[in-house]
Amino acid sequence: MRNKPLLYHSLFWAGIYLLWVLIFRSYSISITKTITVEFCYLVFITIDFYAINNFIVPQFLLKKRYILFVSTTIITIAVSAWLRALVAVQMNLHFFHAAPVDFSTLYLNSVVNISLWILLVTIIKMLIDKIQTEQQLELLEKERVRNELDYLKAQINPHALFNSLNTIYGHIDKSNQVAKNILLQFSELLKYQLYECGAEKVDIEKEIAYIKNYVAFQRLRKDDKLIVNIDAKIITSGLTIAPLLIIVLIENAFKFVSNFPDNENKIDIEIATINNTLHCSVINTKEKQQSTSNENSGGIGIVNLKRRLELLYPKKHRLSLNNEQDFYKATLIINLQ
Secondary structure (H helix, E strand, O other): OOHHHHHHHHHHHHHHHHHHHHOOOOOOOOOHHHHHHHHHHHHHHHHHHHHHHHHHHHHHHHHHHHHHHHHHHHHHHHHHHHHHHHHHHHHHHHOOOOOOOOOOHHHHHHHHHHHHHHHHHHHHHHHHHHHHHHHHHHHHHHHHHHHHHHHHHHHHHHHHHHHHHHHHHHHHHOOHHHHHHHHHHHHHHHHHHHOOOOOEEEEEEHHHHHHHHHHHHHHHHHHOOEEEEEEEEOOOOOOOOOOOHHHHHHHHHHHHHOOOOOOOOOEEEEEEEEEEEEEEEEEEEOOOOOOOHHHHHHHHHHHHHHHHHHHHOOOOOEEEEOOOOOEEEEEEEHHHH
């Protein structure tokens, strides 16, 4: 995967080079001279192209500093053309023993040629990028539709189950308050997933309330040997987040927490929003014989979480999964702006 950009750029510039030779050189000219002269030309064009597109455009054009953009671009091409003309003079004199060419004429031709080819290469690159972007958008749209259909299918059974829970709750003996509380908490969890998680973003307060309900429900399912600490601080209010991201890490912790008969079994959950950024840390003790990491054992949950983060918060998140000898720690940081 890492070699794809390098291969892509190599093929791109190889195609540009062949196009250059075919347009401006006839087959009657020595192929050795053609390749040498045109390759030298292409080196300066390539350097200018990347200098303009990777530095000058982001630093000046995208920041609306138009005068600096124009002046810097002109200076770059002018210096490059001067160097190219100087190299061409030396090559014609020492390698090809050709008749000397007026430097000013050679320099002017270099300026025109470099400018036109940078413009042409930029247009070609923009067209290729546009095609690739449209293909990616098409794939994302298909994936979105497929996910929406899967979500609607998944809603059928939970919705029926939610209605059934209300019926079961009414038939539980009034003296069995523990069972009623368990069913009520489970009903609240299901209600949130059905009626709140359909939106792209939910209030961070609602998401943390759901997490607290989930932790309380899991505490009832686990025995007294498990210690669960949750510390959730909403320092920055009014933020929204894509639903059911943090819960994946917490589900993983409950799934893989240790079950020592004598030693401490513990899950520590810390959630805070600071300066529009969510910080989440989930730590659980684990048994030493667990050689495989929670990430691998967690199955599709962690894989889906990574994929959702890449789609929803590209370059705005950091997920760290550390499998230590005695504990497992998951850290998630998301810029919610």
